[in-house]
Amino acid sequence: MENNKYIIISLGGSLIVPNKIDSIFLKKFILMVKDYTNKGYHFVIITGGGKTCREYNSSLKEIVKPTNEDLDWMGISATRLNAELVRISFADLAYEKVLLNPDLVPQTDKLVIVGGGWKPGSSSDLDAVRSAKSVGASKLINLSNRLTCISNCISGCTRTSNMVIKFSYLLSPKNKFISSKFSGEIFPLLYTPDS
Numbered sequence: 001m002e003n004n005k006y007i008i009i010s011l012g013g014s015l016i017v018p019n020k021i022d023s024i025f026l027k028k029f030i031l032m033v034k035d036y037t038n039k040g041y042h043f044v045i046i047t048g049g050g051k052t053c054r055e056y057n058s059s060l061k062e063i064v065k066p067t068n069e070d071l072d073w074m075g076i077s078a079t080r081l082n083a084e085l086v087r088i089s090f091a092d093l094a095y096e097k098v099l100l101n102p103d104l105v106p107q108t109d110k111l112v113i114v115g116g117g118w119k120p121g122s123s124s125d126l127d128a129v130r131s132a133k134s135v136g137a138s139k140l141i142n143l144s145n146r147l148t149c150i151s152n153c154i155s156g157c158t159r160t161s162n163m164v165i166k167f168s169y170l171l172s173p174k175n176k177f178i179s180s181k182f183s184g185e186i187f188p189l190l191y192t193p194d195s
Contacts (some may be wrong), residue, residue, distance in 0.1 A: 006042050006137035009033075010128035012144035013050020016082045026089055037093065037111040044105060044135060046115045046128040047086055048144075049078030069120045076117035079124050083116035090114070102130035 015025055033043055053075040060066050060074060083098045090112050099105060099115030106113065118127050125142060132140045 004138065005040060006044065006132075006135045007036065008128050008132040008135075008137050008140040009043060009045045010125045010140065010142045010144070011045050011047050011082075011086065012142075013048035013052060013079065013082050013124070014145050015050070015143060016047060016085065017050055017052050018145070019051070021085065026086070030089055033090070033112060034093065041111075042135075043112045044099070044115065044128075044131045044137075045086060045112065046099075046102065046124050046131060047079050047082040048124040049075045049082065049117065052081065053078035072120035072122075076119070078117075080116035083114050087112075087114035099131070102127040103134050105131050105134045 011029075015029075016022065033045075037043070056074050056078060057066075057071050060071065066074075080098055080100075087094045087098055093110065094112040094114055095106060095108050095110040099113050100118065102115060102118055115127065115131065117124055118130075128140055128142070132138075
């Protein structure tokens with residue numbers, strides 16, 4: 001069942017924390033989301049780990065030889081830290097807990113649900129797609145300062161324009177088949193501070 005009142009956003013961590021927390025971007029982002037909630041839309045926002053994740057993983061590699069799972073858990077922690085920042089920034093508009101499993105989006109009267117990373121072997125972009133499937137959304141916005149990340153989690157894509165990618169099946173980062181029953185559109189939007 002398609003639910004056109006849900007907007008799913010994969011919010012790149014490097015937009016949240018490019019070098020330090022970008023409070024100006026976050027304020028603009030929150031105002032934009034609030035504008036759409038006033039029009040009756042609900043949001044699921046999945047945050048990435050961005051630079052925070054990359055810096056922690058890089059430092060960890062200088063200290064020990066971490067496993068891929070260790071690096072994934074470090075990244076997941078970074079996404080969840082970013083998710084808490086975004087969730088709290090929405091105040092009473094947001095669901096009171098960070099979404100940890102994109103397959104289990106809670107039923108709530110709150111208009112905004114914010115989530116972070118889920119489990120090793122996944123990505124925040126893939127988690128956004130999974131949450132879109134969970135709520136029946138047919139559109140997903142990938143808001144990033146790097147548009148290449150979307151190809152890491154989706155296979156079978158066809159571009160219908162410069163901004164819309166239609167997809168019919170998904171592969172995990174390890175190319176394990178996930179779903180052939182979910183299809184929709186992803187709108188990758190490139191954000192620059194001048195946007």
